[in-house]
Structures are given as C-alpha cells and as structure tokens.
Amino acid sequence: MKAIVLVISFLLSATCCGAIDPLFEAAVNYNVAQYPSSLVSDDFDEDGHLDLAVACEDNSVSILIGAGDGSFAAPVDYYCYHCPISIVTEDFNGDEHADLAVANRHTDDVSIFLGVGDGTFLPPVNYEVGGHEQTSIASDDFNEDGHKDLAVVNKYYNQSQVTIFLGTGYGTFASTGYSLIGNGGRGIAAGDFDEDELQDLAVAIAAWDLYDVSVLLGIGDGTFAPAVNYDCIHSPQAVITEDLDEDGHLDLAVANYGMETNSGNMSVFLGDGDGTFASQVSYSAGNRPGALTKGDLDEDGYWDLAVANMQSTTISIFINRTGEQTSVDEGGDAPAVYRLLQNHPNPFSPATTLAFDIPAAGYVNITVYDLTGRVVKVLVDRDYPAGAFETAWNCRNDDGEAVGSGVYLARMTAGGNSAVTRMTLHR
Numbered sequence: 001m002k003a004i005v006l007v008i009s010f011l012l013s014a015t016c017c018g019a020i021d022p023l024f025e026a027a028v029n030y031n032v033a034q035y036p037s038s039l040v041s042d043d044f045d046e047d048g049h050l051d052l053a054v055a056c057e058d059n060s061v062s063i064l065i066g067a068g069d070g071s072f073a074a075p076v077d078y079y080c081y082h083c084p085i086s087i088v089t090e091d092f093n094g095d096e097h098a099d100l101a102v103a104n105r106h107t108d109d110v111s112i113f114l115g116v117g118d119g120t121f122l123p124p125v126n127y128e129v130g131g132h133e134q135t136s137i138a139s140d141d142f143n144e145d146g147h148k149d150l151a152v153v154n155k156y157y158n159q160s161q162v163t164i165f166l167g168t169g170y171g172t173f174a175s176t177g178y179s180l181i182g183n184g185g186r187g188i189a190a191g192d193f194d195e196d197e198l199q200d201l202a203v204a205i206a207a208w209d210l211y212d213v214s215v216l217l218g219i220g221d222g223t224f225a226p227a228v229n230y231d232c233i234h235s236p237q238a239v240i241t242e243d244l245d246e247d248g249h250l251d252l253a254v255a256n257y258g259m260e261t262n263s264g265n266m267s268v269f270l271g272d273g274d275g276t277f278a279s280q281v282s283y284s285a286g287n288r289p290g291a292l293t294k295g296d297l298d299e300d301g302y303w304d305l306a307v308a309n310m311q312s313t314t315i316s317i318f319i320n321r322t323g324e325q326t327s328v329d330e331g332g333d334a335p336a337v338y339r340l341l342q343n344h345p346n347p348f349s350p351a352t353t354l355a356f357d358i359p360a361a362g363y364v365n366i367t368v369y370d371l372t373g374r375v376v377k378v379l380v381d382r383d384y385p386a387g388a389f390e391t392a393w394n395c396r397n398d399d400g401e402a403v404g405s406g407v408y409l410a411r412m413t414a415g416g417n418s419a420v421t422r423m424t425l426h427r
Contacts, residue, residue: 034058036308036315038086038136038238041066041295042098045119050295054308054315055084055102065119070298070317078113078121082106086136086187086238086291090148093171103134103152110137110152114171127173129154129163136238140190140199142166143222149173151201153185160185162201164222176222183207187238187291191250193217194275202252204236205229211236213254217275230277233267234258238291242303244320246392248350249273254280255289255307264289266307266318287312301378334386335359340366340412340419343393347424351394354379354421356412361385364414368393368423371407379410395425 035057044051049068054075055061061084062075085105092099097117102124103110111124133155142149143166150165150173160183165173184207193200198218205212211234214227235257244251249271258264266289267280286309297304302320309316335357343352358364366380377398379391393410396402405427411420 035310036062036291037084037310038291039293039306039308039315040087040089040100041293041297041306042089044098044115046097046117049299050297051119052293052295052306052315053087053089053100055080055087055291057083057085057105059083061087061100061102061113063119063121066297068299070304070319076119078124080104080111080124081109081126084111085134088137088139088150090139092148092167094169099171101137101139101150103129103137103154105134108134110134110150110165112171112173125171127165127175130175135160135185136187136204138188138190138201142190142199142218144198144220149222151188151190153188153203155185159183162188162203162216162224166222184210186236187240187255189239189241189252191241193241193250193271193277195249195273200224200275202239202241203227204232204239204254206235206237206257213239213252213269213277215275215277228275230269230280232256232280233265233282236267237289240292240294240305242294243271243394244268244303245270246302246351246394248394252277253292253294253305255285255292256282257288257290257310264309266292266305266316283318285309285316286314289316335388338412338414338417338419340410340421342421343410343423347426349395349426351392352423352425353390353392354410355388355390356380356414357388358384358386358414360415362415364412366391366410366412369409369411370403371409376403376408380412384414393423 036054037057038055041050049066051066052064060077061080062077064072064075083105084102086103088101089098097115099115100113109126113121136153138151147167147169149167152163184205187204189202198220200218201216203214211232212229216224216227233256236254237257238255241250251271252269254267265282266285267282269277285307288311289307290310291308294303304320305318307316339357341355343354364384367378368376408423
C-alpha cells in the first residue's frame with residue numbers, strides 16, 4: 001500500500017467583473033492507495049473533527065483521520081470483498097457511532113461495517129443485492145419509518161436498476177424492490193430536492209453518448225416517480241447533494257470522469273428548491289475523477305468537497321468560498337472605511353446576505369446574536385484582505401439547527417471597529 005504524500009497547490013479564485021469566481025479554490029491533492037473509487041466524511045473517532053473513508057478497488061476501505069484544518073493522517077485499511085466501488089456512512093444500528101455501507105462491484109452484495117466509535121470498525125456483514133456489477137450506494141429513510149435505508153445502483157441484464165434495502169434500525173436490512181433507470185447508472189445520492197419532506201434520488205448516468213444526472217422524486221413508500229434528466233459533462237460517475245451556496249435549497253455536485261486523460265472535472269448544479277436545477281458550473285480536478293464527498297474540511301462553516309481521481313492516485317480538495325465575493329477589481333481602490341451594510345433581503349427567509357467593507361487587511365469577525373445577547377451563528381472568523389465582501393446566513397445556528405422567526409443582530413468586529421445591523425426573520 002502506498003504511503004500518503006502531501007501535495008498542496010493553493011490558488012486564489014480569479015476575479016471577473018469585480019467578483020471572485022464561486023464557489024471553490026483550486027484543488028489540494030493527497031496521494032492515497034491505488035484506485036480510490038468512492039469516499040465519505042464523518043467523525044469516525046468522535047474527536048470533533050471530520051475524517052474520511054475511501055473505498056479502493058484493490059479490495060480495501062481506507063480510513064483517514066482528520067486534524068480539523070483540512071489535513072489528514074495516513075490511512076488505516078480494512079479488507080473488503082471483490083472491488084468495493086461505492087461507500088456511504090450512517091448510524092445504521094442506533095448506537096450513535098458512524099457505520100459504513102459499501103457496494104462491491106464484482107459480487108452480488110453490499111457490505112456493512114459497524115463502527116465502534118474510536119475510528120475502528122467491526123468485520124463486514126454482507127447482503128445480496130439481486131443484480132450484478134454494483135456501481136453506487138446511497139442511504140436515507142425512503143419509507144418514512146424512522147430507520148435509515150439503502151439504495152443501490154446495479155445492472156440487471158441489459159438495464160440499470162436501483163435496488164432498495166429497508167433498514168430495521170438494528171444494523172440489518174431487507175431487500176424490497178427496484179426501479180429501472182435505463183442504461184449506464186453510476187453514482188447515486190438522496191435528498192429532499194422538492195422540499196416536500198420526502199426523500200428523492202439523483203443518479204449519474206453515463207452510457208455511450210448519454211451523459212446525464214437523473215432526478216427521481218420520492219413517493220414516500222420506498223418508490224419513486226419517473227426520472228427527469230439534466231445534461232452533464234462527459235461520463236459523470238458520482239453525485240452528492242448539499243446546500244453548497246447557502247441559499248436554503250439542496251444542490252448537486254458531480255464527479256466527471258472525462259473522455260481523455262486529464263480532462264476530468266467536478267460540476268455543480270444549483271437547486272431551485274422545487275425539484276429542478278440550474279445548468280452545471282464546472283471546476284478542474286485531477287486525472288479521471290470517479291467519486292466525491294462533502295464536509296467542512298477547514299471548519300469555516302461552509303461545505304467543502306473532496307474528489308477521488310481514479311487514474312492518478314490523488315484526492316482533490318475543493319475549499320468552498322461562498323460569501324467571499326469581492327467587488328474590488330484588480331488594481332482598484334479599497335473601501336475608505338469599515339462598514340457592515342444592511343442585510344438583503346430584509347425581512348428574509350430562508351437565507352439572507354450581509355455585505356461588508358474592509359479598508360485594510362486584517363482579522364474580521366461577524367456573529368449573529370439573538371436579542372438576549374446569545375450567540376446564534378458565527379458567520380466570519382478569519383483574516384481578510386482589503387476589499388468589499390459578502391457573507392450569507394441560512395437561518396441556522398452553529399449546531400446546524402433552524403432558528404425561529406424574530407429579530408436578530410449581526411455584529412462585525414474588524415480593525416478595532418465594530419458595527420451592528422438588525423435583521424428580521426419571517427418563517
């Protein structure tokens with residue numbers, strides 16, 4: 001097994017027409033074991049920092065313990081069966097420890113690794129799928145019984161299908177049925193894309209000249225409506241979902257394998273909250289991206305992405321820079337004074353934006369308080385260059401919980417100055 005070697009290449013996002021190119025900085029790469037095919041993040045050792053679990057096609061699952069600053073320790077490997085291709089993490093048995101579910105490409109089964117809570121896992125238990133050549137796996141509560149279920153993309157004769165395993169809540173599962181999705185099913189992700197409180201699915205499709213992301217809206221009983229397709233760049237392999245731009249709606253991020261060497265990239269589809277998505281925006285990654293995962297890797301309050309590059313033995317780290325858009329053109333004048341502008345919109349729901357001016361480089365803190373003076377959410381807490389910036393608040397506290405309607409105060413401290421603005425949230 002190859003040792004991890006740290007390779008870092010930081011590059012500030014380019015400015016265009018006075019705004020930094022959203023959402024991510026250029027990748028920072030980590031060398032890992034051969035053929036990483038899928039990865040997830042969770043706090044496996046329960047030290048308060050996110051870790052990574054990587055499914056590698058050399059029959060292993062690698063655990064990388066995070067330091068909390070975006071860096072990771074060398075991997076510890078667990079043997080898995082016949083080419084693990086996709087991995088998810090949830091608490092499947094209700095013991096409050098993160099577990100793993102792995103789809104194995106060359107066998108008709110999925111493997112369940114129950115976590116101990118210290119970064120280690122019990123030997124796997126396997127479940128037969130019913131198709132062959134598994135390509136991806138996702139987890140959510142698809143039948144509204146309060147237990148985490150599994151959705152597995154696999155081949156069934158000449159078509160692809162999604163097989164649903166309903167969870168018991170004790171770490172065991174039962175297969176209940178499938179949905180045909182045509183040819184070329186690859187990665188899968190679950191989320192409430194139309195905000196009806198029922199779980200939906202997004203599937204990456206790559207077959208000959210068909211390169212799509214298919215969205216299947218959930219019915220609530222473990223079945224799904226017919227797919228709606230969105231055009232994607234050549235050969236999408238994996239898809240995940242999260243509110244990447246902090247507007248209150250789920251978005252999609254897709255790893256695209258590419259048609260030529262070094263042509264792979266990562267695409268972002270911003271969601272509208274009604275089950276539809278905007279056209280993709282793409283970012284360069286490594287050689288042959290095949291999987292990706294999300295997590296606040298630098299602990300700044302925004303979702304970052306990690307992409308596994310299957311033909312280069314590297315992982316590309318994309319640091320999210322939502323809220324750091326500047327209106328100072330290269331060579332332009334910096335603002336004259338420190339200033340925190342009124343949030344917009346106001347009143348607001350489900351998100352609002354705060355603009356602020358920084359005349360000189362230095363430390364900036366912007367924190368949201370309730371009217372009793374209690375801290376609700378730290379929005380900004382780091383050094384900034386001189387410029388005009390924006391940050392967003394998605395109406396959640398530092399624990400990720402939605403807050404109620406009312407008046408909140410945003411306070412900026414920078415350069416020995418402070419400013420406060422009142423914000424009104426209407427749910």
